[in-house]
Amino acid sequence: MTTEVSIVKSYSYYYDEVYESVRRSVGLLGGMERFIRKGDRVLLKPNLLSAKSPEKAITTHPAVVKAVGSLVREAGGIPSIGDSPAIGKWRHITRKTGMEEVAREIGAELVPFSESVRVKNDKSDIFKYLDIARVVQDADVVINLPKIKTHTQMFLTLSVKNLFGCVVGKRKAQWHMEAGADREYFARMLMEIYKAIMPSITIVDGIIGIEGNGPGEGGTPKEIGLILAGRDCVAIDVIICKILGVKKEDIYTTTAAIEMGIGETDIARIKILGEDIEEVRVKRFRSPAITDVEFGPRFLRRYIKDLFTSRPMENKAKCSLCRLCIEICPPQVIKVIDSKLSFNYDRCIRCYCCIEVCPEGAIEVKETFMSRLTRSKVS
Numbered sequence: 366m367t368t369e370v371s372i373v374k375s376y377s378y379y380y381d382e383v384y385e386s387v388r389r390s391v392g393l394l395g396g397m398e399r400f401i402r403k404g405d406r407v408l409l410k411p412n413l414l415s416a417k418s419p420e421k422a423i424t425t426h427p428a429v430v431k432a433v434g435s436l437v438r439e440a441g442g443i444p445s446i447g448d449s450p451a452i453g454k455w456r457h458i459t460r461k462t463g464m465e466e467v468a469r470e471i472g473a474e475l476v477p478f479s480e481s482v483r484v485k486n487d488k489s490d491i492f493k494y495l496d497i498a499r500v501v502q503d504a505d506v507v508i509n510l511p512k513i514k515t516h517t518q519m520f521l522t523l524s525v526k527n528l529f530g531c532v533v534g535k536r537k538a539q540w541h542m543e544a545g546a547d548r549e550y551f552a553r554m555l556m557e558i559y560k561a562i563m564p565s566i567t568i569v570d571g572i573i574g575i576e577g578n579g580p581g582e583g584g585t586p587k588e589i590g591l592i593l594a595g596r597d598c599v600a601i602d603v604i605i606c607k608i609l610g611v612k613k614e615d616i617y618t619t620t621a622a623i624e625m626g627i628g629e630t631d632i633a634r635i636k637i638l639g640e641d642i643e644e645v646r647v648k649r650f651r652s653p654a655i656t657d658v659e660f661g662p663r664f665l666r667r668y669i670k671d672l673f674t675s676r677p678m679e680n681k682a683k684c685s686l687c688r689l690c691i692e693i694c695p696p697q698v699i700k701v702i703d704s705k706l707s708f709n710y711d712r713c714i715r716c717y718c719c720i721e722v723c724p725e726g727a728i729e730v731k732e733t734f735m736s737r738l739t740r741s742k743v744s
């Protein structure tokens with residue numbers, strides 16, 4: 366079967382416009398009826414990173430979630446909305462991100478991912494089992510609703526990475542610890558999660574994304590003006606890279622997909638429906654400042670790492686000492702000393718969860734001189 370990805374222009378979050386764009390993007394793939402049957406329990410999985418208002422562009426916009434939920438209703442499905450945010454109270458997050466209102470309007474249940482089920486993953490050499498949220502496993506259909514954002518650890522967070530939210534809270538931190546600073550390993554784990562969930566359709570909120578040091582307050586909103594949809598998350602991510610002018614190999618999950626033979630990574634074999642890619646290319650999209658290198662003889666590695674590897678650093682003027690970064694840090698390497706944050710860089714795994722959760726944008730990626738010089742070559 367040909368892999369298809371639809372691209373539809375959409376310039377604002379006015380609901381009528383968003384609804385039309387989402388309807389068209391799904392319509393190009395055959396309509397919502399192709400993906401769900403009457404009576405199906407349909408879980409919508411937006412990116413609800415943390416309690417941010419929709420204007421910040423950090424979370425999937427409520428207009429997109431509402432449009433998808435409405436199409437699900439029209440097709441006879443029963444929508445619910447769920448995620449496992451990195452930090453914060455579910456109620457507060459759903460209110461702030463606009464999900465509470467959407468849920469009321471489309472008659473959807475809001476379901477926090479709080480309980481896991483262990484899924485056997487025999488075919489993998491490394492990950493013999495995966496812990497996935499029960500709600501995700503119990504749904505008849507999962508609709509993945511990512512947002513286009515840069516990501517200081519994984520370069521971009523797109524369709525595949527959004528499904529990491531289907532891992533319940535604390536287990537996410539354990540995965541980060543297990544992967545350590547090894548992004549390739551982490552990307553393989555993300556691919557295994559994608560394979561285990563296989564959403565029926567992915568609809569991407571690419572109207573306003575995040576560039577720079579995303580995915581949270583450290584990034585900057587960027588107008589992209591698109592809704593994309595498809596079944597194959599890997600193919601969708603390849604297309605988004607092309608639109609943003611990013612090499613597909615720069616995305617760790619896509620490199621893992623190529624190695625693992627999952628999804629379509631050859632752009633020539635992806636059928637584009639709707640807009641021509643060349644017509645919707647984004648100019649001057651700013652990448653995140655990430656560099657992490659592990660090479661050289663063991664006794665020199667620490668020196669090399671200090672020289673080449675970017676690191677998280679507090680911007681004291683912005684920090685409110687709320688301690689959320691301390692709570693989320695998987696190896697627990699952040700402390701408060703004399704009213705300032707102190708990082709133990711020897712044990713820091715550069716997962717940048719601290720940046721993701723900081724409500725003030727008070728943690729920045731500090732690049733070393735050498736990391737700036739080598740960024741384009743090694744990231």
Ligand code: SF4
Nearest residue numbers: 684685687688690723
């Ligand atoms: S850096 Fe951000 S998350 Fe950490 S204590 Fe300061 S404000 Fe809170």
Ligand code: SF4
Nearest residue numbers: 694713714716717719
């Ligand atoms: S300090 Fe930040 S980047 Fe380092 S391990 Fe902790 S959360 Fe991850």
